[in-house]
Amino acid sequence: xxxxxxxxxxxxxxxxxxxxxxxxxxxxxxxxxxxxxxxxxxxxxxxxxxxxxxxxxxxxxxxxxxxxxxxxxxxxxxxxxxxxxxxxxxxxxxxxxxxxxxxxxxxxxxxxxxxxxxxxxxxxxxxxxxxxxxxxxxxxxxxxxxxxxxxxxxxxxxxxxxxxxxxxxxxxxxxxxxxxxxxxxxxxxxxxxxxxxxxxxxxxxxxxxxxxxxxxxxxxxxxxxxxxxxxxxxxxxxxxxxxxxxxxxxxxxxxxxxxxxxxxxxxxxxxxxxxxxxxxxxxxxxxxxxxxxxxxxxxxxxxxxxxxxxxxxxxxxxxxxxxxxxx
Amino acid sequence: xxxxxxxxxxxxxxxxxxxxxxxxxxxxxxxxxxxxxxxxxxxxxxxxxxxxxxxxxxxxxxxxxxxxxxxxxxxxxxxxxxxxxxxxxxxxxxxxxxxxxxxxxxxxxxxxxxxxxxxxxxxxxxxxxxxxxxxxxxxxxxxxxxxxxxxxxxxxxxxxxxxxxxxxxxxxxxxxxxxxxxxxxxxxxxxxxxxxxxxxxxxxxxxxxxxxxxxxxxxxxxxxxxxxxxxxxxxxxxxxxxxxxxxxxxxxxxxxxxxxxxxxxxxxxxxxxxxxxxxxxxxxxxxxxxxxxxxxxxxxxxxxxxxxxxxxxxxxxxxxxxxxxxxxxxxx
Numbered sequence: 001x002x003x004x005x006x007x008x009x010x011x012x013x014x015x016x017x018x019x020x021x022x023x024x025x026x027x028x029x030x031x032x033x034x035x036x037x038x039x040x041x042x043x044x045x046x047x048x049x050x051x052x053x054x055x056x057x058x059x060x061x062x063x064x065x066x067x068x069x070x071x072x073x074x075x076x077x078x079x080x081x082x083x084x085x086x087x088x089x090x091x092x093x094x095x096x097x098x099x100x101x102x103x104x105x106x107x108x109x110x111x112x113x114x115x116x117x118x119x120x121x122x123x124x125x126x127x128x129x130x131x132x133x134x135x136x137x138x139x140x141x142x143x144x145x146x147x148x149x150x151x152x153x154x155x156x157x158x159x160x161x162x163x164x165x166x167x168x169x170x171x172x173x174x175x176x177x178x179x180x181x182x183x184x185x186x187x188x189x190x191x192x193x194x195x196x197x198x199x200x201x202x203x204x205x206x207x208x209x210x211x212x213x214x215x216x217x218x219x220x221x222x223x224x225x226x227x228x229x230x231x232x233x234x235x236x237x238x239x240x241x242x243x244x245x246x247x248x249x250x251x252x253x254x255x256x257x258x259x260x261x262x263x264x265x266x267x268x269x270x271x272x273x274x275x276x277x278x279x280x281x282x283x284x285x286x287x288x289x290x291x292x293x294x295x296x297x298x299x300x301x302x303x304x305x306x307x308x309x310x311x312x313x314x315x316x317x318x319x320x321x322x323x324x325x326x327x
Numbered sequence: 328x329x330x331x332x333x334x335x336x337x338x339x340x341x342x343x344x345x346x347x348x349x350x351x352x353x354x355x356x357x358x359x360x361x362x363x364x365x366x367x368x369x370x371x372x373x374x375x376x377x378x379x380x381x382x383x384x385x386x387x388x389x390x391x392x393x394x395x396x397x398x399x400x401x402x403x404x405x406x407x408x409x410x411x412x413x414x415x416x417x418x419x420x421x422x423x424x425x426x427x428x429x430x431x432x433x434x435x436x437x438x439x440x441x442x443x444x445x446x447x448x449x450x451x452x453x454x455x456x457x458x459x460x461x462x463x464x465x466x467x468x469x470x471x472x473x474x475x476x477x478x479x480x481x482x483x484x485x486x487x488x489x490x491x492x493x494x495x496x497x498x499x500x501x502x503x504x505x506x507x508x509x510x511x512x513x514x515x516x517x518x519x520x521x522x523x524x525x526x527x528x529x530x531x532x533x534x535x536x537x538x539x540x541x542x543x544x545x546x547x548x549x550x551x552x553x554x555x556x557x558x559x560x561x562x563x564x565x566x567x568x569x570x571x572x573x574x575x576x577x578x579x580x581x582x583x584x585x586x587x588x589x590x591x592x593x594x595x596x597x598x599x600x601x602x603x604x605x606x607x608x609x610x611x612x613x614x615x616x617x618x619x620x621x622x623x624x625x626x627x628x629x630x631x632x633x634x635x636x637x638x639x640x641x642x643x644x645x646x647x648x649x650x651x652x653x654x655x656x657x658x659x
Contacts, residue, residue, distance in 0.1 A: 065447025
C-alpha cells in the first residue's frame with residue numbers, strides 16, 4: 001500500500017484506464033496543457049496527446065453532450081467539470097441525454113460517461129463557486145452518483161465508473177485533493193454501490209460522505225473519549241442508489257441516527273437518509289433521527305459568515321449529546 | 328439523380344407522407360398519445376440528404392420530428408408506428424414515443440425533445456468516428472429555431488476547432504413552434520450564422536429533392552473527405568402545425584397554399600412525368616399501393632402488437648445488473 005494524495009489517486013486511475021483502452025478519453029477545461037485545476041489529469045496530455053486529452057472551450061453543456069454522443073459509439077469519456085457550480089449548465093445533457101437515453105431507446109443505447117467535478121465549499125469562493133449539488137444529481141433516474149471520501153475510494157471509484165456501462169457522476173470535494181491516504185498498489189475496483197462502515201460502534205449511527213464523513217469520524221473520537229458514547233460511522237460513498245440495507249443494518253444495531261452533510265437541509269442527502277430510516281427502521285429507533293446541514297443561504301464571501309454556514313464535528317457531537325439527553 | 332432512384336424515392340416520399348397523415352388520424356382516434364410532430368411538406372429535405380449519404384451506415388440524429396428520418400435510415404415503418412402506439416414491438420419498445428424513435432441497428436441515434444440538444448451529441452458521435460478512424464459521418468437534422476440555443480454556437484465552435492466529420496442539416500421551415508422566424512431571429516438565412524466559425528455552408532431549395540441532393544452531395548463529400556464540418560440549410564415548410572394542439576393562427580392560409588403549390592412530392596412527380604419516366608396513372612397506382620401497405624401492414628402491426636408489461640417498468644433504467652456486477656460490487 002502506497003500513500004498518495006486524493007488528486008494523485010484520481011490521476012493514476014485516469015492513466016491506467018487510458019493506457020489500457022485507447023477509447024478512454026478525457027475532456028474538460030484546462031485539463032490538458034495546463035494539467036488540470038486540481039492536477040487530476042497531470043501529465044496525461046503529454047502521454048496521450050490532444051486527440052484523447054481534450055482541452056475544451058468553456059461550454060459545459062455542449063462538451064458534456066459531446067462526451068455523451070461519443071459514448072454512444074463505445075468511447076469512454078471522463079469529463080471533468082472544473083467546478084460543480086458549472087455543472088448546472090451541463091444538466092440538460094447530463095439529465096436529458098445521458099440519464100434517459102437507455103430508457104427512452106428501449107435499451108438500445110447507453111451513455112457510459114464519467115462526469116467528475118469538484119464540489120463543496122472551499123475558502124471564500126463566494127456564492128457561485130461553493131455549491132453542493134449532489135442532492136440534485138442523486139434524484140435523477142438513470143444516473144449513478146458516487147462521492148469519494150479518501151484517496152482509495154477516489155482511485156477505485158473512478159476505475160469502476162470508467163468500466164461501468166451506466167453514466168456515473170463523481171462528486172469530489174475542493175478541500176480534499178491534497179488529502180493523503182493509502183491506495184492499493186495493485187489494480188483496485190471500488191464498488192459503485194453500497195456503503196462502508198468507517199468506524200464500528202453500538203450507540204448511534206453517524207451517516208456521512210465525502211467531507212462530512214471526516215466530521216463524523218472526528219466527532220466519534222470525541223464522543224468515545226469524552227462521553228463514553230460509541231458512535232458507528234457509515235460512509236455513504238454511493239449516493240445513488242443509496243444503500244438501504246447498510247443504513248438499516250447500522251440503525252438496527254445502534255437505534256439512533258444522525259445524517260451529516262455539507263449541503264443545505266431542504267431536499268438534502270440527509271432528507272433521503274432519514275426517509276429511508278423511516279421506511280426501513282422506524283421500530284428500531286429509540287430517538288427521532290436528526291440531520292445536520294449547512295445554513296440555507298447563498299454562500300457568503302466573508303470568512304466568519306462562511307464558517308458560520310458550514311457545520312463541523314462539534315455540531316455532530318452536540319447533536320448526538322442531545323439525542324442522549326446530555327445537552 | 329438517376330431516373331430509377333428518382334422513381335424509388337418518389338414512392339418512399341409517398342410512404343412518408345401517408346405514414347404521417349395516418350398518424351394524424353390515429354391521434355384523433357386517440358390511438359397515439361402525447362405530442363406528435365408531423366413532417367408533411369419537408370420530405371425532400373431528409374430524402375435528398377440521405378440519398379447523397381449512406382443510410383444505415385452514416386449516423387443520423389435529430390429532434391422530435393423524427394419518424395421519417397428513422398424510416399429513411401432503415402427503420403421498419405411498422406416498428407415506428409408501433410412505437411407511436413406505445414407497443415412493446417415499437418422502435419423504442421414503447422418507452423420512447425413519437426419524439427424518441429431509436430434504431431441503432433440502422434445507425435439512427437435517436438430523436439430528442441430538447442430543442443438544440445442533438446447538436447453536441449452529433450459532434451460527439453463525430454468525435455468517436457474520428458477516434459476510431461472510420462469513414463462514416465454524423466448527420467444532424469434540426470430546425471431553424473434550434474440555432475437560437477447556446478448548444479448551436481458551442482457545438483459549431485468545437486466541431487470546427489476539432490475538424491469533426493459532422494454534417495449539420497438545417498431544415499428551415501420558417502417557424503419555431505408558433506413564432507415566425509423573422510419575429511424571433513435576427514438572421515433568416517441560417518447558413519450565414521456559421522461563417523463566424525469558419526464552417527463551410529450552403530443554402531438551397533428544400534422543396535426540390537434534386538436540388539437538395541446536389542447540394543448534399545457536395546456537403547457529404549466535404550465531410551467524408553476529412554475537411555471538417557459542413558452546414559447545409561434547406562428552405563422548406565411544414566404543412567401542419569408544430570404539434571397537434573396547434574391551430575396555426577400565427578400564419579395565413581394563403582401562405583400555406585403558396586407553399587403547397589411547391590409540394591416536394593408533386594415537384595418530383597411532375598418532373599418524372601415530363602421526363603416521360605412515368606405517367607399520372609403510374610403515380611396514382613403508387614398512392615393506392617402505399618395506402619394499402621400503410622393500412623394493412625403498418626397500422627395492422629401496430630394495432631395487433633402487445634403492450635409492454637408493467638412488471639418491466641424499471642427495465643432499461645440502468646444496465647442489466649448481471650453484466651455490471653464486478654463494478655457494482657467490486658467482486659470479480
